[in-house]
Amino acid sequence: MRNVNECKVCQSELLDTLLELPNLPLSETYGIYDPNFKGFDQAIDICSLCGHVQLAFQLPPSVLYNDVDYNYSTANSSSTSKRFNSFKEFIGQTMNRQTISIIDIGGNDITLLSLFDVPNKYLVDPSLAVHIDYQDVQTIKGFVEDIDLGQIAPQVVLCSHTLEHIAEPREFIQKLLENCAETTLFYFEVPCFEKQINALRFDAFFHQHFHYFHPTSIKKLLESCNAEIVSMQYNAYPTCGGAVMFAFKKKSIEIKTTTQFTLPIQTAANLKKSFRSEYEKFSQLNNQISLWLDKMPRVYGYGASLLLPVIFYHIGAAAQKIKIVFDDNHSKAGFSYKNIPNLKVDTPSNYQIVEGDGILITSYENIPTLKQLIKRRFVAECFEGFDI
Ligand SMILES: [Zn+2]
Numbered sequence: 344m345r346n347v348n349e350c351k352v353c354q355s356e357l358l359d360t361l362l363e364l365p366n367l368p369l370s371e372t373y374g375i376y377d378p379n380f381k382g383f384d385q386a387i388d389i390c391s392l393c394g395h396v397q398l399a400f401q402l403p404p405s406v407l408y409n410d411v412d413y414n415y416s417t418a419n420s421s422s423t424s425k426r427f428n429s430f431k432e433f434i435g436q437t438m439n440r441q442t443i444s445i446i447d448i449g450g451n452d453i454t455l456l457s458l459f460d461v462p463n464k465y466l467v468d469p470s471l472a473v474h475i476d477y478q479d480v481q482t483i484k485g486f487v488e489d490i491d492l493g494q495i496a497p498q499v500v501l502c503s504h505t506l507e508h509i510a511e512p513r514e515f516i517q518k519l520l521e522n523c524a525e526t527t528l529f530y531f532e533v534p535c536f537e538k539q540i541n542a543l544r545f546d547a548f549f550h551q552h553f554h555y556f557h558p559t560s561i562k563k564l565l566e567s568c569n570a571e572i573v574s575m576q577y578n579a580y581p582t583c584g585g586a587v588m589f590a591f592k593k594k595s596i597e598i599k600t601t602t603q604f605t606l607p608i609q610t611a612a613n614l615k616k617s618f619r620s621e622y623e624k625f626s627q628l629n630n631q632i633s634l635w636l637d638k639m640p641r642v643y644g645y646g647a648s649l650l651l652p653v654i655f656y657h658i659g660a661a662a663q664k665i666k667i668v669f670d671d672n673h674s675k676a677g678f679s680y681k682n683i684p685n686l687k688v689d690t691p692s693n694y695q696i697v698e699g700d701g702i703l704i705t706s707y708e709n710i711p712t713l714k715q716l717i718k719r720r721f722v723a724e725c726f727e728g729f730d731i
Contacts, residue, residue, distance in 0.1 A: 344383065344401070344402055344403070345400065345401040345403075345510070346399065347388070347398065347399055347400065350390035350392065350393060350395050350397070351395065351397055351510075351511060351512055351553075351554065352390065352512070352560050352564045353393040353395065353563055354513075355390055355391070355392040355393065357390060357391040357392050358388040358389070358390055359388065359389050359390075359391050359615065360386050360399070361387040361388065361389050361618050361619075361622075362387045362545075362548070363384075363386045364384070364385040364548070365385075366382040366383070367385040367549070367550065367653070368382040368652040368653060368656055368682045369382065369406070369407070369549075369550055369652065369682065370549045370551065370650045370651075370652055370653050371551070371649040371650075372652055372681040373675075373680060373681070374679070374680070374681040375681065376679055376681060376682070376684050376685070376686075377681050377682075378684070380681045382656075382682070383402060383550065385398060385399065385400055385550060386398070386399035387399070387548055387555070389611060389614060389615055389618070390611065391611050392611065393560055393611065394557070394559050394609060394611035394614045395554070395560035395564075396554070396555035396556075396557070396614070397555065398548075398550070398552070398553050401553050406550075408470065408551075424454075425580045426578060426582055426586070427455050427458060428458070429578050429579055429580050430530070430532055430588055431458045433574070433576055433578070434530045434590070436574065437528065437574055438499055438528060439498065442461050442499050443462050443463055444461065444463040444464075444465070444496060444497045444498050444499070445461045445463070445464055445465070445497060445499040445500075445501065446464075446465040446466070446467065446492075446495060446497040446500055446501065447464075447466045447468075447502070448468070448502045448505060449467075449468050449487075449502060449503075449504075449505030449508070450466045450468055451468055451470065451471075452466075452471075453477050453480050455501060456480055456501075457480075463481075464479060464481065465481050465482075465483065465495055465497065466481070466482045466483070467486075467487050467490060468483075468484070469484065469485055469486050471483075471484040488518065492519070492522035492523060497523060498526065498527055498528070499528050499529075499530065500519060500523065500527060500528070500529045500530070501530050502529070502530070502531045504532060504533065504534070506531055506533050506556070507533050507534060507552045507553065507554045508551055508552065508553060509554075510553055512554060512564060513564060513567060513568060516564065516568045516570065517568050520570055520593050523593070525592070525595045526592070527593070528573065528590060528591075528592055529590065529591050530588070530589075530590050531588070531589055531590075531591075532578060532586050532587070532588045532589075533554075533586065533587060534547065534552070534556070534584070534585070534587075535557055535558075535577065535585045535586055535587040536555040536556060536614070537558075537585075537609070538585020538587070539555065539583050539584035539585060540617060540621040540622070541584065541585075541621060542581065542585060543584075543621060543624060543628065544584035545621075545622060546650050546653045546654045546707055547583035547584060547650065547653075549650060552583075556587065557587070557609065557614070558575060558587060558606035558607065558608065558609075559608050559609050559614075561587065562608070565589075569594050570593060570594060571591060571593075571594045571602065572589060572590070573590035573592055573602065574589070574602065575587065575590070575606055576588050576589075576606070577606070581708075625657070628728060629657050629658050629659065631728045632658050632660075632703065632726060633658060633659055633660040635701070635703075635726050636658075636660050636664045636665075636701075636703070637660065639664075639699075639700075639724070640699060640700075641699075641700050641701065642664050642701035642702065642703055643667050643669055643691075643700065643703070643723070644661075644665045644667065644668035644669065644702075644703055644705035645669050645670075645704050645706070645717055646669075646670060646704055646705045646706025647668045647669075647670035647672075647675050647688040647705070647706070648705060648706035648707070650706075650707070651668065651680065651705050651706070652680055652682050654705055654707065655705075661703070661705075665703065665705070666685055666687065667686075667687055667688075667689055667694065668686060668687070668689075668705055669688075669689060669690065669691040669694075669702075670689075673690055675688045676688060676689050677689070691720075691721070696721050696722065696723050697722065697723075698722045698723070699723075700721075700723040700724070701723055701725075702724070702725045702726070703725075703726045704725070704726065704729065714727075714729070
């Protein structure tokens with residue numbers, strides 16, 4: 344575990360703690376319950392100088408991304424296609440139509456690349472399954488630092504939801520800029536801190552996301568790497584409460600860039616203030632959920648999300664009350680979590696759900712849709728208090 348003592352955007356040591364998260368469980372932990380599978384103390388820090396938000400402790404990749412435990416796949420994630428289309432639209436506004444080489448860094452699979460009609464496509468990711476042959480995409484299982492980008496000479500670099508996992512984002516971007524041409528365009532997407540807290544997605548502060556970027560810290564980060572912003576926009580399809588997409592390139596005297604950038608710039612003091620007031624709302628919501636759980640004779644969860652251990656962590660009473668979590672993805676039936684005792688994932692059709700039973704949404708990505716679905720399908724009482 345690495346204790347982070349400086350801001351990874353501006354290198355200042357003026358860090359302030361926004362929130363302590365003692366014994367925060369790991370997320371993405373499908374598997375057989377293991378009482379020795381421990382949580383780790385964590386805290387969310389903000390840089391008083393530039394407002395960047397980051398975790399105080401970075402756990403090693405061997406703990407965060409065990410091949411056996413890590414279950415994330417883009418293709419399995421239902422809301423992903425809308426989000427990727429929106430990202431593609433953003434890219435289309437500035438990408439050269441004659442582009443012949445494109446690389447996706449940390450792309451997990453070819454879902455994003457398949458949206459582009461470009462002759463030379465590359466995918467580099469350390470978590471790639473080696474046995475999959477992707478035909479028109481050259482795959483490289485590994486880290487981008489280990490490959491010769493100069494040889495690939497990409498005209499476009501894509502990096503969606505990866506930068507927040509990287510310990511040293513400044514060095515990462517600097518290296519990319521060094522190894523690519525002046526004309527290379529970079530398109531990144533990351534969860535947006537402000538959107539996340541406004542959506543009360545405090546469950547999405549978790550060990551795997553070292554960084555919580557926002558337009559202000561992205562601007563600072565790119566300036567410090569001697570890059571210039573080409574454009575920046577929010578992605579209308581939320582993940583972790585909301586994402587921000589940004590395009591940039593190496594600063595150049597010859598090639599003039601018109602920056603399309605109208606997103607709000609915030610001070611660290613303002614960000615701290617909104618974090619505190621939004622966290623207060625989140626705590627109240629969790630209190631309401633706990634009271635409701637106490638009152639209900641039997642409660643099922645709905646949505647076997649990767650972040651469920653963190654959602655339960657914040658609610659407190661949930662793990663004692665909820666023993667079955669429903670999920671419409673049949674391949675998850677029979678799953679359990681390594682760090683939640685006596686909890687089973689199953690399909691609702693295996694249960695007799697009667698009036699008086701309760702259902703709590705346990706996946707926060709699509710609360711309104713799930714709420715409607717539950718009401719339509721079950722006689723059970725659904726916890727209504729989510730104001731998200
Ligand atoms: Zn800073």
